[in-house]
Amino acid sequence: MLIALLIPLGLAVSFYLFALLRSAIAQRSVPAPEAILLGAVTNFFDTLGIGSMAPTTAWMKFRRMVPDRLIPSTMLVGHTGPSIMQAIIFLILLGVQVDPVLLVGCVLAVLSGALTGAPLVARAQVWVVQAVVALALVIAATIFTIMNLHLMPGGGTASTLSLPWLVVAIAANFVFGVLVNFGIGNYAPTLIMFSLMGMDPRYAFPVMAGSAALAGAGASVRHILIGEIDMRVVTGIILGGVPAVLVAAFVVKSMDVAMLRWLVIVVVLYAAVVMARAAREGYRKA
Numbered sequence: 001m002l003i004a005l006l007i008p009l010g011l012a013v014s015f016y017l018f019a020l021l022r023s024a025i026a027q028r029s030v031p032a033p034e035a036i037l038l039g040a041v042t043n044f045f046d047t048l049g050i051g052s053m054a055p056t057t058a059w060m061k062f063r064r065m066v067p068d069r070l071i072p073s074t075m076l077v078g079h080t081g082p083s084i085m086q087a088i089i090f091l092i093l094l095g096v097q098v099d100p101v102l103l104v105g106c107v108l109a110v111l112s113g114a115l116t117g118a119p120l121v122a123r124a125q126v127w128v129v130q131a132v133v134a135l136a137l138v139i140a141a142t143i144f145t146i147m148n149l150h151l152m153p154g155g156g157t158a159s160t161l162s163l164p165w166l167v168v169a170i171a172a173n174f175v176f177g178v179l180v181n182f183g184i185g186n187y188a189p190t191l192i193m194f195s196l197m198g199m200d201p202r203y204a205f206p207v208m209a210g211s212a213a214l215a216g217a218g219a220s221v222r223h224i225l226i227g228e229i230d231m232r233v234v235t236g237i238i239l240g241g242v243p244a245v246l247v248a249a250f251v252v253k254s255m256d257v258a259m260l261r262w263l264v265i266v267v268v269l270y271a272a273v274v275m276a277r278a279a280r281e282g283y284r285k286a
Helices: 002-027 033-047 053-063 068-097 100-123 126-148 163-180 187-196 201-226 231-250 258-285
Strands: none
Touching (some): 002 068, 002 231, 033 053, 033 068, 053 126, 068 201, 068 231, 100 163, 100 201, 126 187, 126 258, 163 201, 187 201
8 A cells, every 4th residue: 555655656756857947957956055945944844853944934924035925836846855754654654553544545635735726825815825924833832832832632552543533533634634735734633633532643644755756746847837936935835844854854863952943932922913914914905
């Protein structure tokens, strides 16, 4: 079953790379140095469980790297490359220990949601995107706070779910896939959901990484074809992010990231306030 999942993942990655390279060459895009550093830092800590979406959004907003409207799509396409590397690592290390129906069902659900949500964010008004991203940042800051205060459920030891919970998990992952297009990462919600359902939190990583890679590749192709991205930032995040994932996965086994997460919370909440104010002004004008 793992091989059956790796085959569509390989096909999706091939389409992603083809669309990415063709667009980058056509636009003669040169990776932005700041984006390379941003990709390296965020994906290093993403592999350790910090998450990359919220810190990236906060930094892009703070530095005004791209227009607010392009933040979700640019970030998604850029982080898909490093997510693919994470998926390969976690599927090989832990994928064989997870119920194959749960693994494949959730991954395909996120893919379906991501493909459904890609046109929505492209057609949405700027203030709507800003409002959704602001909400996503608040949610991310809340989850980081819960984790730092050790209030997140510890989970159980199961590697599968009963049929009712399996259906709930697949349906929830479809929603996570739609929200990925608006800059809301699927890692933290998936981890908390599986822990509440009694699963071993470690087994959430193959699902999260496999979903992010496959859904990200599918949605990214649509975003690239639509053209609502900054290719200089995208290629920079990929160039810095892929090596960072390898370093984090194979060199750093464990580290205390609690203090760093508190810093991320402050930055993320600041960006959320700024984004919410921009959405309010945009709504008034609309």
